[in-house]
Amino acid sequence: MRNTILVFLFFILFLNQANAQSTTSFKDNRWFDYKKYSNNFYSKPVHEQAEVIVSEDSIITHLGSKIIRYKIKGVTDVATKNKSSREYKVDNNGTELTVSISRTMETYFGKKRRIAWISGGTDGWIVMSPLTSITPIGYLFPGDAKIDIEAERARIVGYYDYDLMRRVDAEAYRNAGATSYDLLIWTDDKCKKDVQIELRADNTGTWWYGSTAKDCPNKAEQNFKWKLDHVVVEGRQAMRLTLTSDESNEYIIDELTDKKLSLGGQFRIGDKDDTTSDGYLVLSKKKKK
Structure with missing residues (x-):
């Protein structure tokens, strides 16, 4: 019986590690409500912890205490001279929309930095995660070549x-x-x-x-x-x-x-x-x- 329990615990630990390795986390200490402040959303950040967790089949968005879960139905990579974006067709309780993750620049306290701009489409939320706040590090955007x-x-x-x-x-x-x-x-x-x-x-x-x-x-x-x-x-x-x-x-x-x-x-x-x-x-x- 004891051996069975140990095997079961090891199996759960293995699953947790596998899931952790197959997800990407984007974090920041603020998010933006584009639906509420469409004309001036950037000047009205919501100062709450925000995290977007992307796995193979789902996207989970934490906006303060609010949690939104999306089921991924399809993925399209867009890589052009001026754009690098990964666009997810998702389902939220029967409503289809697009969640996109794009690489861009932000001027933050007078200094330019590269960020991942994550948009919740018609759900109206935006998270801007510095590239240094992406886990695991070295996230590849569309158009980025893996270094040999x-x-x-x-x-x-x-x-x-x-x-x-x-x-x-x-x-x-x-x-x-x-x-x-x-x-x-x-x-x-x-x-x-x-x-x-x-x-x-x-x-x-x-x-x-x-x-x-x-x-x-x-x-x-x-x-x-x-x-x-x-x-x-x-x-x-x-x-x-x-x-x-x-x-x-x-x-x-x-x-x-x-x-x-x-x-x-x-x-x-x-x-x-x-x-x-x-x-x-x-x-x-x-x-x-």
């Missing part, structure tokens, strides 16, 4: 030359459209643009400064070992490039293609050589001369 770190380690090997500097990441730069020109960091100093990086297959590399432009006063050559890791940054799956010589420098891979490498991190991008700022260094893959 071994393939990316092979792809990144090569010789790169300076292309440009940006103030924002590749996604924000693409979405800026006609104003993207203002997001570039310009310099007339040919030596500051004289940057080459080689990443070799044996995980060694070299970074050159001022080696090809004429009369650069601070020519430099730095050898290092490199490592590419799969990480989660601000709730998004990403890759981190670590360059180690006498000290280590870390950069987040902003973009990696067969022709381009974009690194996000701290760079000396202003007129002062002794200060660094956040930026994105974009490099083009070239044949080494």
Whole structure:
């Protein structure tokens, strides 16, 4: 009898763990009543704990003490240049509606952050969950490719030359459209643009400064070992490039293609050589001369 009880308890524990692993939770400390305040809902948040739990067959929404349960009848992924949304056709006690989860930006206390915008459709509720408040971390929105770190380690090997500097990441730069020109960091100093990086297959590399432009006063050559890791940054799956010589420098891979490498991190991008700022260094893959 005792063994039967233990087996039963183990089975329940296994089911609970399996269910926990197959659900995604989106949390925030407020929600919005779009049905009640349709014209100015964002200025009238409801300051209650909110959570949306999505499983394979249901969506459970907690809005303070209120709980709404939906049965999922179908899922459609929408991935375009300007939109990444997962739309669920659901049933709520015989009423069909659409619950959507989209990735977008929010200005929160003066600072922009990426969020999951979750809309209850005709039920009129909205939850805005920071990507860092999604469990498990690294949620994949439509259009996001799962990172194959071994393939990316092979792809990144090569010789790169300076292309440009940006103030924002590749996604924000693409979405800026006609104003993207203002997001570039310009310099007339040919030596500051004289940057080459080689990443070799044996995980060694070299970074050159001022080696090809004429009369650069601070020519430099730095050898290092490199490592590419799969990480989660601000709730998004990403890759981190670590360059180690006498000290280590870390950069987040902003973009990696067969022709381009974009690194996000701290760079000396202003007129002062002794200060660094956040930026994105974009490099083009070239044949080494």
